[in-house]
Amino acid sequence: MLKQAIADLLTKAFKEAQKAGKLPAFTLPEIVIEHPQNPEHGDYSSSVALKLAKEARMKPLDIAKAIISFITRSPEIAKVDVAPPGFINFTLKKEWLAKQVNAILAEGNGYGNIPLGKGKKIQIEFVSVNPTGPIHVGHGRGAVLGSTLCNVMTAGGFDVIKEYYFNDSGSQMDAFRNSLWARYRQALGKDAAMPEDGYHGNYMVDLAKEIVREEGDRYLKMPEVEGIDKLGEVGLTKILADTREDLKNLRVEYDVWYSEKTLYENGQFDKVMKLLKKKGYIAEKEGATWFVSTALGEDKDNVVIRSNGSPTYFAADIAYHYNKFIERKFDKVINIWGADHMGHVSRMKAVVSALEIDPTRLEIIVNQMVTMRRGGEVVRISRRTGDMITLRELLEEVGPDACRFILLSRAADAQMDFDMELAKKQSAENPVYYVQYAHARIASILKLAEERGATDKGGDVSLLTTEPELTLIRKMLLLPELVETISLTLEPHHLTYYAQDLATVFHAFYRDCRVVSDNKALTSARLKLVKAAKLVLGRTLNLMGMTAPERM
RNA sequence: GUCCCUGUAGCUCAGCUGGAUAGAGCGGCUGCCUUCUAAGCAGCGGGUCGCAGGUUCGAAUCCUGCCAGGGACGCCA
Known part of the structure; x- marks a missing residue:
């Protein structure tokens, strides 16, 4: 570069x-x-x-x-x-700038790719919501940040694995199973009380009804323990399928869906616990088993195995990270967590150190909360009470392009407001369409050129000498630098600003420079420029997981 | 109480890890469509960068202390 x-x-x-x-x-x-x-x-x-x-x-x-x-x-x-x-x-040199148009065209859709990562293996784990209910807007933010970062780092030459970790065991799963069991019984007209620490959202009622519709009362006929278990299994599968679908609609797809349960089944959990014990980081006290994080400068120790014998979420995550670094040998692991996991960060860093892994190989991005509003009115979201805007609802109302752009447009560590009213507006008030409009405008120029029989064949880029043309080229040349910056800082929000800047310089060019004209040579040269601009704009949108429309 | 994040234009936010005159979008006001999309362009107005110190050639950016908002401090995840 x-x-x-x-x-x-x-x-x-x-x-x-x-x-x-x-x-x-x-x-x-x-x-x-x-x-x-x-x-x-x-x-x-x-x-x-x-x-x-x-x-x-x-x-x-x-x-x-x-x-x-x-x-x-x-x-x-x-x-x-x-x-x-x-x-x-x-x-x-102006001549050199102009020549870059040919270079960009030659690279095609690969323009923006750089050899920074040298094929290093990176795992990016994001969203990873408990499969106990629908995912909401806050999770959507992590999804957009994560998937965009994956796109960019892949362009940056890293070998990226996109991963979703789901907690299919543990106490929250129990609460989910018991809640579903109660709703299932209620749906069949039986008496049942919802557990206090259960999931009270309406979606649980719907889920139970759906299972009744499909399978009737067969789980009621089983011994209760078995019924709860089997029913829970069905519920989990359905929730996971919904999660997968919702994320797919947001254009987020994964390479690996990783089950917590398998960490216990395949022996990783026992292995890492034994290892930590050998290194002296495990202690028994107050009837439970603890990870001695104080030995690594932490404020307090943390329970890994409860006095009732069941492992904590923290313990599972220890095994999971052992798996990431030692078993699967990722060079770098990036986790994207919600603000409520902030306290978990230093613990996990301590664990990684305890396992004698360089802690800088673990990067944790904590994304702050999203406040939803409709115009002036703030909409509260809370999963436990079930009072929330689900990602599905948001996508139906706003659409994936606007959703992605808006959720991406703020630095992860800043709290953000998401105004659904604004997001829905398909007008100048909404920055989302500004960028796409530039792309559509170019497509429209190319269409006209085709109709008039104008072609870029043999176009001489040295004819591109005016400021609006050169300014556009200069901006296009920044994309590889941006890919580098984002790969290093892990701050994908810069893309939205770049996209807007690029659109702005294009619109200025459009105002000042007629592309399809009587001047054949200049038309050919400018067609090349405009094709290159379309490529860069398209790639930028593509990296953000957005569509690049041919017409609007 | 301890720890973490944030505080920049009326609103929502950038500011490239310390650089040149602090930017964008929206909102307000004023212009621009017989020529490739006006979902656009040009212009005007708008600032004690939370406050107070410190570090140095130079601070919105770094350090300290306050103030305000949010979050975390569980044998929940």
């Missing part, structure tokens, strides 16, 4: 300037290349000279001046200059 090439040029220039005695000896810091916000300052700039002033004991401006004569000419760069207080600015 050009950014790296420029950093390399600078590094080389520094070394040569030092060798020539123009600069004193010092160790070079990491050279950061950025895009100046003011276009007059060129395409790329670096503030190394400012950073070095102290160590070199020179004025930043003098350092910058000393170095630029040592910067070797490269075919991309038109000029390198120095601006007070000491910035080094690089301006790209």
Whole structure:
């Protein structure tokens, strides 16, 4: 990438300037290349000279001046200059910019892919909601962040596995089974009380009725323990199927659905517990078994096996992470959790350290809550009471494109408002359509060109010389950099801003530059440009999991 | 009480891990459709970057202390 090439040029220039005695000896810091916000300052700039002033004991401006004569000419760069207080600015050659249109067209749908990950194995686990009820909007946020990150990191050259972990054992499963049993009995006209810690949402009533409709009272005829168990199994399967379908409608699909239960069945759980015991991180006290996280600097220890013999959620997650790192050998594991799991983060990091795995290989993104509103009115969501907006309802009302864009448009660690009224509006008020509209506009130009028999064949991109054209190209060239940034920072929300910027520069180009005209040569060149823009816009939408419409 | 996240324009939020004059969308006001989609474009107005210190050439960004909102502190998940 050009950014790296420029950093390399600078590094080389520094070394040569030092060798020539123009600069004193010092160790070079990491050279950061950025895009100046003011276009007059060129395409790329670096503030190394400012950073070095102290160590070199020179004025930043003098350092910058000393170095630029040592910067070797490269075919991309038109000029390198120095601006007070000491910035080094690089301006790209217009001819080189124009040529990038051909380069983008040649890469086609692969444009934006970079070899950053070098095929490293990454697992991204997200959503992973308990299969005890329908998933709601808050989960949708994790789903969108996760699936987008997967798309981007795949483009970044990582080998990504998308995974959903579901807790099909444990106390919440018991509560689910017992609640379903009560609703099932009630649906058949029998007396039954809902457990207090149960799931009181209406969906449980519907679920029970559905099973009665399909299978009648057969579970009632079994011995109660067996009936509860078998019925629970059916309920779990149905909920999981719904979850899968809802997520699919949000354009989220997984490579692996991982069952908690299998961790016990295949011996991973016992294995990791034995290992931790051997390393001295397990203690018995107060009738339960504890993980001694205090030995790793945590505030308190945590129970892994309750006094009644059943393992905790935490214990299962320990086994699961053992499985991820040791058994399946992922180079990196990324978990996306809701804000209510914040307290779980440092515990899990401690576990990973205890297993002698470098804790930086575990990255945890915690996404904050979503406040739903309809215009001014706040809509409360709570799973336990069943008072919520399900993802399904949201998708039916708003549609997947708008849902994805809006849920993606905020940094994960910021709380966000989701205004359903705004999201539903198919108008200028809604930023979602702004980007798609640009894509549709391009499609429309291409259609007209076809009708008029205009073609991009033999188009000479060196005819692309005006500012609106070059600005569009410059923006298109940022996509690979963005893929890199997101892969490193794990912040997929930047995509939505990039998409809007790209659309904006396209709309400006559209205003200033007629594509299909009497000038055949220029028409061909611009058709190339516009095709490339469509490609980049389409890829961007694609990375966000959105559709790129041909017409609107 | 302890820990974590957040505080930037009227509203919703970006701000590229310390850089050049702090941005966008929406809302408000004013213009632009006989020519490839007006779901668009151009312009105007809008700011003690929560508050107070500190670090340095330079802070919305880093450190400390307050204030406000949210979340977590369970043998729930």
